[in-house]
Amino acid sequence: MNKIEDMREHYDLSTLDEQHVDADAMKQFHVWFNEARKAEVLEPNAMTLSTIDKDGNPASRTVLLKGLETDRFLFYTNYNSDKAQEIESHSAIALLFLWKKLQRQVRITGFAKKTTKEQSQAYFNSRPKGSQLGAWVSPQSQVIPNKDFLANRKEDMIKKFMDVANVPLPDFWGGYYLKPEKIEFWQGRPNRLHDRLRYRRVDGNWIIERLAP
Numbered sequence: 380m381n382k383i384e385d386m387r388e389h390y391d392l393s394t395l396d397e398q399h400v401d402a403d404a405m406k407q408f409h410v411w412f413n414e415a416r417k418a419e420v421l422e423p424n425a426m427t428l429s430t431i432d433k434d435g436n437p438a439s440r441t442v443l444l445k446g447l448e449t450d451r452f453l454f455y456t457n458y459n460s461d462k463a464q465e466i467e468s469h470s471a472i473a474l475l476f477l478w479k480k481l482q483r484q485v486r487i488t489g490f491a492k493k494t495t496k497e498q499s500q501a502y503f504n505s506r507p508k509g510s511q512l513g514a515w516v517s518p519q520s521q522v523i524p525n526k527d528f529l530a531n532r533k534e535d536m537i538k539k540f541m542d543v544a545n546v547p548l549p550d551f552w553g554g555y556y557l558k559p560e561k562i563e564f565w566q567g568r569p570n571r572l573h574d575r576l577r578y579r580r581v582d583g584n585w586i587i588e589r590l591a592p
């Protein structure tokens with residue numbers, strides 16, 4: 380087995396050129412996201428969400444992209460979780476997609492805003508019942524005494540919602556939109572001379588700049 384310092388991949392699958400990208404960053408994201416889906420990247424909608432807490436400490440974790448609109452990214456979580464509290468104190472957040480199979484990375488920064496209750500409700504209703512109950516069971520990010528705590532709460536929730544046709548949306552659960560201010564597309568190239576194109580929103584228009592790798 381290679382030593383860690385000797386582990387490296389050769390990148391040469393594709394190129395990223397100004398003349399072939401869409402002038403609109405979100406449209407370009409759609410193009411790459413669809414290519415990741417077509418290439419059967421495993422969970423191409425899994426993304427790293429980074430937040431900053433009230434003291435300026437950063438934190439990252441994976442969440443799933445659950446919607447892509449003309450100018451917004453959407454994900455869902457527990458509004459009492461650490462990440463949600465961090466977003467409440469600093470709405471500036473970052474998303475990161477790594478599609479290794481395509482030798483691509485996309486970095487996104489912008490500001491988060493809660494979805495409307497109707498939007499969260501519509502998505503919550505579409506989830507399998509097990510996931511709906513999971514939202515009620517887990518006090519996300521809190522310290523719990525042991526594993527049985529969750530199993531017991533699950534039993535309690537199954538009983539609680541046994542006779543209801545639809546599990547209700549918890550008021551501590553819902554979505555966030557990210558409206559991007561910057562999106563950087565990275566395509567791996569030989570000899571570490573990678574392609575990086577960064578879109579910046581300036582007065583409502585996207586400016587495209589090439590960055591050194």
Ligand SMILES: Cc1cc2nc3c(=O)[nH]c(=O)nc-3n(C[C@H](O)[C@H](O)[C@H](O)COP(=O)(O)O)c2cc1C
Pocket residue numbers: 422425438440441442443444454455456457460461462463519520
């Ligand atoms: C592939 C993957 C997908 C995940 N998707 C979500 C998600 O969509 N929403 C969510 O709240 N947590 C999701 N998680 C769990 C989070 O990474 C994290 O553990 C949890 O949200 C608690 O984070 P926090 O304590 O920083 O708030 C996912 C984890 C993985 C590995």
